[in-house]
Amino acid sequence: MSCRFRIDGRETTAPLGATLFDVAESLDVRVPTSCQKQGKCRECLVEIEAGDELLTPRAPQEEHLLPRFRLSCRARFARPGLVRGHTMRRGALRIEEDARGLDGNGAAPLEPRFQRHGRRLLRDGEEVGRIDGPLLGLAVDLGTTTVVLRLEDLESGRPVATQSFENPQRFGGSDIMARIRYDTDHKGRLLQRVLLGYLGHAIEALAGDPGPIVEMVVVGNPTMRDLLFGLDVHSIGQLPYRSSTEHQLLAGERSTTSLEVSAPRLGLPLHPQARVYGLPLVGSHVGADAAACLLATGLADRDGVSVCMDIGTNTEIFIGNRQRILAASCPAGPAFEGGGVQCGVPGLDGAIEGIRLGDDGTAETRLIGDGPPTGICGSGLVELLSELMRSGRMNSRGRYTDDEHQFVVDPAHRIVLTESDINELAQAKGANAAGLRIVADSFGAKLSQIERFYLAGGFGRHLSMAAARRIGLIPALPDDRIVQVGNAALEGASMVLRSAAVRQSLEQLVRRVEHVALETHPDFFDHFVDGCQFGPLEG
Ligand code: FES
Numbered sequence: 275m276s277c278r279f280r281i282d283g284r285e286t287t288a289p290l291g292a293t294l295f296d297v298a299e300s301l302d303v304r305v306p307t308s309c310q311k312q313g314k315c316r317e318c319l320v321e322i323e324a325g326d327e328l329l330t331p332r333a334p335q336e337e338h339l340l341p342r343f344r345l346s347c348r349a350r351f352a353r354p355g356l357v358r359g360h361t362m363r364r365g366a367l368r369i370e371e372d373a374r375g376l377d378g379n380g381a382a383p384l385e386p387r388f389q390r391h392g393r394r395l396l397r398d399g400e401e402v403g404r405i406d407g408p409l410l411g412l413a414v415d416l417g418t419t420t421v422v423l424r425l426e427d428l429e430s431g432r433p434v435a436t437q438s439f440e441n442p443q444r445f446g447g448s449d450i451m452a453r454i455r456y457d458t459d460h461k462g463r464l465l466q467r468v469l470l471g472y473l474g475h476a477i478e479a480l481a482g483d484p485g486p487i488v489e490m491v492v493v494g495n496p497t498m499r500d501l502l503f504g505l506d507v508h509s510i511g512q513l514p515y516r517s518s519t520e521h522q523l524l525a526g527e528r529s530t531t532s533l534e535v536s537a538p539r540l541g542l543p544l545h546p547q548a549r550v551y552g553l554p555l556v557g558s559h560v561g562a563d564a565a566a567c568l569l570a571t572g573l574a575d576r577d578g579v580s581v582c583m584d585i586g587t588n589t590e591i592f593i594g595n596r597q598r599i600l601a602a603s604c605p606a607g608p609a610f611e612g613g614g615v616q617c618g619v620p621g622l623d624g625a626i627e628g629i630r631l632g633d634d635g636t637a638e639t640r641l642i643g644d645g646p647p648t649g650i651c652g653s654g655l656v657e658l659l660s661e662l663m664r665s666g667r668m669n670s671r672g673r674y675t676d677d678e679h680q681f682v683v684d685p686a687h688r689i690v691l692t693e694s695d696i697n698e699l700a701q702a703k704g705a706n707a708a709g710l711r712i713v714a715d716s717f718g719a720k721l722s723q724i725e726r727f728y729l730a731g732g733f734g735r736h737l738s739m740a741a742a743r744r745i746g747l748i749p750a751l752p753d754d755r756i757v758q759v760g761n762a763a764l765e766g767a768s769m770v771l772r773s774a775a776v777r778q779s780l781e782q783l784v785r786r787v788e789h790v791a792l793e794t795h796p797d798f799f800d801h802f803v804d805g806c807q808f809g810p811l812e813g
């Protein structure tokens with residue numbers, strides 16, 4: 275029997291003693307590296323799905339990794355058999371002609387912080403250097419699971435292209451608390467270094483010549499944002515869950531929680547005078563990504579009650595109007611981003627994003643990008659749950675009504691949904707529902723009084739509203755009150771990139787937001803238990 279390696283859907287035989295990296299390369303699978311296989315950059319991550327015991331023991335350079343991850347330039351084939359794995363997944367590079375998604379978010383005048391007079395590069399009106407070619411900026415949404423970059427032309431205000439990739443920090447854990455523990459327990463800022471390496475590769479792929487990129491605006495939850503900037507995140511994991519920037523703000527040691535450093539300091543391949551700006555935090559676990567959503571939805575400018583729910587590993591919820599805004603952060607876990615679900619994957623290429631069941635139970639699936647299918651992402655999972663309910667194959671407690679404990683979606687690619695997967699999704703849904711009910715109660719509004727419900731997050735724009743309503747992921751509101759905004763955090767980052775005035779107003783806006791602590795709320799548990807049932811969310 276020979277050694278075989280199946281990676282990113284491609285398979286070949288492998289000589290004993292070969293590294294995973296070399297065999298992946300022979301299959302034309304691109305593995306990120308900045309050290310050319312020297313064991314130094316720690317970027318050549320492969321997540322092993324099966325066959326780890328067939329590989330050589332861990333090298334000292336791999337000791338920092340969770341068990342299922344290996345450095346592909348260190349791990350070698352040691353015994354015959356099949357090893358299966360994948361590199362960190364990527365989304366295709368997409369050229370965007372005009373991707374302005376939300377009403378009015380392109381309304382602010384185009385007045386970026388960096389401008390050009392001839393070849394002179396100005397920052398806030400002061401000359402800081404020279405520039406040739408276009409004047410570009412980057413908006414970046416640093417999600418716990420997925421990182422999305424959008425390149426913008428700062429002179430026309432038009433998006434140029436987007437790129438996305440799975441957050442490689444998963445080698446240190448899939449949720450925020452695990453990453454905080456990891457960063458606290460390991461020296462050397464490994465989470466920051468590896469992410470910066472991946473960001474550098476993505477920027478080069480996106481821009482070709484990154485020289486004209488003069489600013490990068492970053493949004494993310496407090497942990498993701500602070501890790502990127504190299505701050506100590508320990509305090510975010512301890513009650514009252516505050517970033518060190520928030521503690522310093524409260525102690526009068528700084529005037530804002532926003533962050534700014536020069537791009538060379540982070541080692542990013544941008545213009546030598548480029549700056550990296552992290553949006554201010556709303557407070558506690560409610561971060562810069564939530565602040566960006568608040569901006570993009572325009573929730574603070576309307577009279578009627580609006581809600582914005584950004585569903586992710588941590589779900590952020592805002593409710594409010596022109597007078598008052600409340601916010602909460604809900605540790606829903608990564609299930610709706612594919613984490614903790616056997617065949618769950620992030621919403622990147624190869625993911626099944628839509629599912630319809632025929633009368634005979636055959637699944638008709640819709641894929642992101644080209645095949646083969648790698649698993650099911652959040653929107654696909656929501657549609658699958660809804661279809662299982664509609665067809666009577668699953669009850670409101672998330673149990674299959676036949677004697678099976680799993681439903682086979684794609685037999686050829688062994689893609690299934692087990693009852694234990696459903697349990698993970700039920701708990702994520704329960705946490706989101708509990709958060710929404712408590713925030714609405716605290717505001718003094720019934721769910722039925724919500725005039726506009728913005729659904730944001732990794733679901734993109736393709737999630738079926740009917741499916742989300744049927745399982746109770748969103749309130750039972752009519753279609754005309756629901757706005758599916760896709761990545762509102764990225765839209766908010768773009769708005770800040772394009773307008774210095776918007777940046778100033780956001781600094782004021784975050785101070786108006788009142789924080790609701792869910793984790794200590796006496797009603798959380800009861801709402802959570804109710805929310806774990808599948809069925810319409812009414813009230
Ligand atoms: S290629 Fe750099 S550590 Fe493996």
